[in-house]
Amino acid sequence: MSSFITRLLGAAAPVRVAQAKSSRSAAVFPIGLPGLTRPQPRRLSELVKQGYEQNPIVFRAVRMVAEAVASVPWLAYVDGLEAPDHPMLSLMKAPNAAQTDATFIETLVANLMLFGNAYVEGVSVEGALQELHALRPDRMTIVPGSNGWPVAFEYKVGADLVRFPAGEGPGAILHFKFHAPLDDYYGAAPLAAAETAIDIHNAAGQWNRALLENAARPSGALVYAGPEGASLSEEQFTRLKAELDESFSGFRNAGRPLLLEGGLDWKALSLTPKDMDFIEAKAAAAREIALAFGVPPMVLGLPGDNTYANYQEANRAFWRQTVLPFAARLQASFASWARGAFGPFELRLNVDGLDALAAERSAEWARIGAATFLTDDEKREALGYGPRAASH
Secondary structure (H helix, E strand, O other), rough: OOOOOOHHOOOOOOOOOOOOOOOHHHHHHOOOOOOOEOOOOOOOHHHHHHHOOOHHHHHHHHHHHHHHOOOOOOEEEEEEEEEOOHHHHHHHHHHHHHHHHHHHHHHHHHHHHOOOOEEEEEEEEOOOOEEEEEEEEEEEEEOHHHHHHEEEEEEEEOOOOEEOOOOOOOOOOOEEEEOOOOOOOOOOOOOHHHHHHHHHHHHHHHHHHHHHHHOOOOOOOEEEEEOOOOOHHHHHHHHHHHHHHHHOOOHHHOOOOOOOOOOOEEEEEOOOOOOOOOHHHHHHHHHHHHHHHHOHHHOOOOOOOOOOOHHHHHHHHHHHHHHHHHHHHHHHOOOHHEEEOOOOOOEEEHHHHHHHHHHHHHHHHHHHOOOOOOOHHHHHOOOOOOOOOOOO
């Protein structure tokens, strides 16, 4: 069994095109010379550090979406019938030796939200798909072909490079991406859409920290009231500034009395209501960040969001508008990609066991159960179940 790690230490995999694709527009693709790599913008890596690693709103929003998507159970169907023992379900349960199904899907979802792209390597043995590995998007580069479609993916770790073929089936890379109207190869990252809001939120936090370090109160001014026309000497000014920094700045010195001498007078400077607008600006930035990741601000506990009447409505909207479409998107891509290994099959979401939608599901069952014009099998079909097995 060979994964990208072992291939980094050995020979690079040969490039092969699994399916020939061409169109009339391919001849005018503005992509430069075929075979040359198209690297992803590197600024996203720095944005991940400033956003996900240093901003609590981004971190929590990404974790909420990733954990929720990973918690949705999957079902497999072959020819319209449920196949609980389908090999794709077994593979997703244990994608590789280092990850469970939850951590694997969380990684893919987080990569998509932070980079706009996620990549999966399928490891096969004698044509049978055995393992799935999530690859880091910042290390992946797409190689375009002469017809405008990717022909290969290059994964670089340090000085080592592995080349994967593009296409479908075992041995090829599965590429998830969000739609990017101005990029033919890479997806648009929700993190990039929230960049301005993240900058505002981080700047407001730094402002608050600086205020705390300066005695947690508005700054003031020392006014020299000595003889007319007199001023402090350079030596006096330097000594005074050093004493203020050492003895009266920082939260540990908050409230410490200030001893003035030699005609010095302290004049406190207060903030105007306009200066205090940064508090509302920080709250507005937090709401924009949450919305960019598809999380209702109320679910994150952010103030000022009156879109939903209560938390339950906001949580249902989060699951219906963000989590379930995200999970369905992953399922459709996995099913299409793995048909070469497992034959035709379909993946569906099992929403019956989701606590977040329990009330909604109960209401649906009650409504359909009360429909006297439907047969039992029609009711089962409306609820997503097959016909009742005939009794013998």
